Amino acid sequence: MLCLGIETSCDETGLALVRDGRLLGQVLRTQEELHAVFGGVVPEIASREHYRCLAPLLDRLLAQTGACVSDIDVVAVARGPGLLGSLLTGMAFAKGLALGAGAKLIGVNHLQAHLLAAGLEQELQFPALGVLVSGGHTNLYLMHSAARMERLGRTLDDAAGEAFDKVAKMLNFPYPGGRHIDRLAQLAEPDVELFPRPYLDNQNLDFSFSGLKTAVAVHLDAHPELRLPMMGEPGAGALDATPENSPLAVVCASLNFAIADTLRVKAQRALSRLPQVRALILAGGVAANTMIRESMAKVAREARTKERNGLAFITPSPGLCTDNGAMIAFAGELLAREGYAHGLDVDGIPRGRAVPLDYAEMPG
Ligand code: KG4
Ligand code: ZN
Secondary structure, eight states, X not given: OEEEEEEOSSSEEEEEEEETTXXXXXXXXXXXXXXXXXXXXXXXXXXXXXXXXXXXXXXXXXXXXXXXXXXXXXXXXXXXXXXXXXXXXXXXXXHHHHHHHTOEEEEEEHXXXXXXXXXXTSOOOSSEXXXXXXXXXXXXXXXXXXXXXXXXXXXXXXXXXXXXXXXXXXXXXXXXXXXXXXHHXXXXXXXXXXXXXXXXXXXXXXXXXXXXXXXXHHHHHXXXXXXXXXXXXXXXXXXXXXXXXXXXXXXXXXXXXXXXXXXXXXXXXXXXXXXXXXXXXEESGGGGOHHHHHHHHHHHHHTOOTTTTOOEEEOOOHHHXXXXXXXXXXXXXXXXXXXXXXXXXXXXXXXTSOOOOOOEEOOO
């Protein structure tokens, strides 16, 4: 089965071809530089850029893989949650292509695709605890299978990625700042008392990261010298010159620790309630973070008790963690194999709304 995946839910235009669970090729156009001047994604610019890039990217993917449009059996497209205009751009393109190629169409839940992405590189195991950390979401799932996932916890306000990006913005780092904080965090030991690990004083599996952002803002107000010069000011772009153990590196390490350790506590709590799970799956853009990967790998190792009979730690390689077309193609193929499909009336789902399980019977 040859499945084309299309990802346009935010500011990456990603297309990929997967055949029988194997990635044949992928193309990715990031819009980061377009949005950087605004310090965040501008939805109207994002949709227009997806529209401009989709067809040339498809041409490039076909040339790269030697495939033809008529070879495609399934067109899988991210249908949400995401920016509605961006989603609709990708979905209109996918619908036209599916109709023209006589292929099946499937609208893929973007979050589900993140959680399944590691399956391109290693075998997935179910049931699993899914830890999804991205720019828009911080969710825990009990993953029964590739198609069936039960949400156990969510963020009540900001997502972990938002906390990284908003603090990075306060420090005048380039957008999106998560990966820069990751890099600087490796230059110092965290001060574990500097920032609170938010929303742990309860028994639930939800998160809240907005207070952490405020704690960093208060610290920066007291220490304005920590902020890098703004774009255009002398000394701007000095991020790469940050020395080891500098106060700025300590702030980055301490913020990273507060986020990583909060995720650790809730993941351990979830595992203690789920003796049946066989794997811990870490996914989403923030899963590329060095400290979080190390901390979650340790959680999985420590949960490998005799009673549990092993617990695999599964996470995509860092390049597959952030938005891409490969994860949509892979998830789409898995779902298509289970007999799921959509009609041309499948809808885009904006952020904040649940993605419905409204699959049609797979014809034929
Ligand atoms: O999954 P993703 O590509 O897009 C959404 O679906 O939201 O996640 C993007 C988020 C951004 O907040 C970005 O700063 C964060 O992932 N991110 C990281 C790292 N790489 C990407 N955060 C921390 N450390 C990283 N290495
Ligand atoms: Zn994403």
